[in-house]
Amino acid sequence: MLLSRSSVYTMLQNSAAKDRIINCLPPPFIRQATPYTGDDFDEKVKNAVNSGRMIETGIKLSKLIVLGDVATGKTCLVNRFCHRVFDSNYKATIGVDFEVERFDVLGVPFNLQIWDTAGQERFKCIAASYYRGTHAIMIVFDVTNIVSLAHCAQWLEEARDANPDTNPIIFLVATKRDLLHTSSSYSQIESEARRVATNLGAEYWAVSSKTGDCVEELFIRVAALSFNRAVHRELQGAGKRHSRISLPKGIKLGIWKTWTTVEKNTCSHQCKK
Numbered sequence: 014m015l016l017s018r019s020s021v022y023t024m025l026q027n028s029a030a031k032d033r034i035i036n037c038l039p040p041p042f043i044r045q046a047t048p049y050t051g052d053d054f055d056e057k058v059k060n061a062v063n064s065g066r067m068i069e070t071g072i073k074l075s076k077l078i079v080l081g082d083v084a085t086g087k088t089c090l091v092n093r094f095c096h097r098v099f100d101s102n103y104k105a106t107i108g109v110d111f112e113v114e115r116f117d118v119l120g121v122p123f124n125l126q127i128w129d130t131a132g133q134e135r136f137k138c139i140a141a142s143y144y145r146g147t148h149a150i151m152i153v154f155d156v157t158n159i160v161s162l163a164h165c166a167q168w169l170e171e172a173r174d175a176n177p178d179t180n181p182i183i184f185l186v187a188t189k190r191d192l193l194h195t196s197s198s199y200s201q202i203e204s205e206a207r208r209v210a211t212n213l214g215a216e217y218w219a220v221s222s223k224t225g226d227c228v229e230e231l232f233i234r235v236a237a238l239s240f241n242r243a244v245h246r247e248l249q250g251a252g253k254r255h256s257r258i259s260l261p262k263g264i265k266l267g268i269w270k271t272w273t274t275v276e277k278n279t280c281s282h283q284c285k286k
């Protein structure tokens with residue numbers, strides 16, 4: 014069955030969960046540890062949304078890839094956000110896993126494709142073939158493993174090589190925050206990680222998939238910045254391709270997550286103003 018653009022739009026518009034509704038730009042983890050310093054969505058983006066132009070151009074879609082050393086917690090991070098679960102047993106990702114999360118940003122339907130990639134060397138070439146066309150890159154390291162932080166620059170370089178013509182949003186994410194019990198051991202890692210984040214031009218976050226600490230906030234921030242960038246790109250005429258539904262080869266609309274319908278415009282992410 015073929016769905017018209019307007020029926021797909023209506024279907025998706027009605028399906029963002031309450032906690033996926035974003036009406037204001039969420040803050041970074043640390044104000045001094047981000048290159049994305051704006052306090053709000055761009056004026057041009059807000060004007061375009063308010064004028065209704067975004068509805069005509071179709072559903073917004075951005076691709077996020079999650080990269081990092083083996084067992085740093087990439088899968089647990091994605092599963093915590095997408096399924097609200099945590100599994101303490103390690104199961105290696107083979108190649109890539111794929112999720113789509115539905116958001117409603119400033120009243121506009123927005124989909125974030127989340128690509129969880131394998132950290133194991135032997136699966137790397139499969140994973141790397143999915144790096145292309147990304148709009149956001151999340152480099153993950155384990156707070157208890159300083160070597161995984163040292164490898165972040167290499168992961169980013171490989172992702173950038175696959176996207177020479179784009180300017181993706183970059184996040185450096187410290188996982189397993191719950192494992193560092195003293196604040197002094199964490200602050201040592203944090204200062205080194207923030208230095209690395211600055212060098213990479215990345216926004217820094219520290220999360221725990223086990224406790225759920227800051228996971229939701231991280232992905233809401235990723236979605237909001239990605240939406241801002243996607244609309245901006247579209248307004249500049251460079252993002253025409255991304256304004257349409259473009260699912261990866263072999264992925265059908267039917268596997269998209271359909272969240273239980275919730276009342277529209279009930280925002281759980283309150284504006285601070």
Ligand SMILES: Nc1nc2c(ncn2[C@@H]2O[C@H](COP(=O)(O)OP(=O)(O)OP(=O)(O)O)[C@@H](O)[C@H]2O)c(=O)[nH]1
Nearest residue numbers: 084085086087088089101103106132189221222223
């Ligand atoms: N304590 C704690 N353990 C975690 C956390 N996140 C992940 N782990 C554990 O770390 C191990 C590796 O997690 P995964 O999410 O599978 O790691 P991955 O980066 O996806 O691994 P690859 O797919 O092989 O690259 C598992 O045993 C998890 O339970 C966390 O926030 N806290």
